[in-house]
Amino acid sequence: MNFEIIIVGAGSMGMAAGYFLASQGRKVLLIDAFDPPHTEGAHHGETRIIRHAYGEGENYVPMALRAQELWQDLEEKSNRRLFLQTGVLNVGDAESEFIQNVKKSAETYSLPVEVLTASEMNERWPGFQFSNDFVGCFEKNSGVLMVEECVRAYRELAEKNGAVLRTNTSVKAIKASESSVIVKTDNETFTGEKLIITAGRGSDPILSALGLELPLQSMRKTFSWFDSDEAVYRADVFPAFAVNYPNSDELYYGFPSIDGAGVKIGRHDEGQPVKSGEVLADYGTFPEDEQDVKKFASKFMSQKLPLKFGKTCVYTNSPDSDFIIDRHPELNHVIFACGFSGHGFKFASAVGEILSQLAVDGKSKQDISDFSIDRF
Structure with a gap:
């Protein structure tokens, strides 16, 4: 079977790209080893934070703002609840790189960010208990994405626009000439x-x-849900949050209780290396799966939050934790996006658009020079 564009990997980024291409009338095939949305990659676990004033660097802000526009467009087209405007509270030492990046991003792009002391945070959200060595930057326009619903919406619209999807299908071989590619699966070519x-x-x-x-490293990660008082921690009164420990690389993130699920907390740094195709160890296999988030909850949450359960996922990291979006240096018609390092999902809508532009127009409307493989 012949297609204009073949996409290998139909998770968040690939499915978004498939939608944008199919909506333009392109003949597109998506192949995935599982059945998206699924639990074998990095796009499950119900929720992800979307922030605009970006602690990882202001070069991400234009893409974050474009992604927000595209998520809202997808929400309207799919008639699904995809985004909750809970606001996002970024917390850390006032002089930390994380907080300084948030402030710089907000200043450069005129983003509405409110700087708060520890006592102001604790008073506004009684579920927190921050000590005086913390400050907060609150983004009222940011919030939470419902990840499986986002992938499901892109899949539904991609197929509605004519995209062909092969699920539970492993790629066995790829051959690329100067102007075409051949992709072989178990049963088809x-x-x-x-x-x-x-x-x-x-x-x-x-x-x-x-x-x-490419210098990629996959890491097993976990996130956990805690029983919580809905009056204090539900989504319309409590924000999503990211907390950077002072004088440390320790970074935790969390979510309010959505639909009574309880507060969700995960640790962004650390993790266990995994190989491609390796089955992930179950949640709770390693002591730190539970210990780290329990310690965080007892230290920064004002109420006792009993642990309910947890799940695992995978980060595929680049050496500098920045994305990789580029072309093959010798095969101009081969495009790839990877190394999203645990902070990529919020950008999936924009990355999908970027990949579709690279495939059709040969260039992206977004500046992606920082994500080139030339930096390695």
């Missing part, structure tokens, strides 16, 4: 004019087969 690779932790073996070695 497909040809395409262009190839987009958005395979998460499966990107490494695929790119390697095409002669491209």
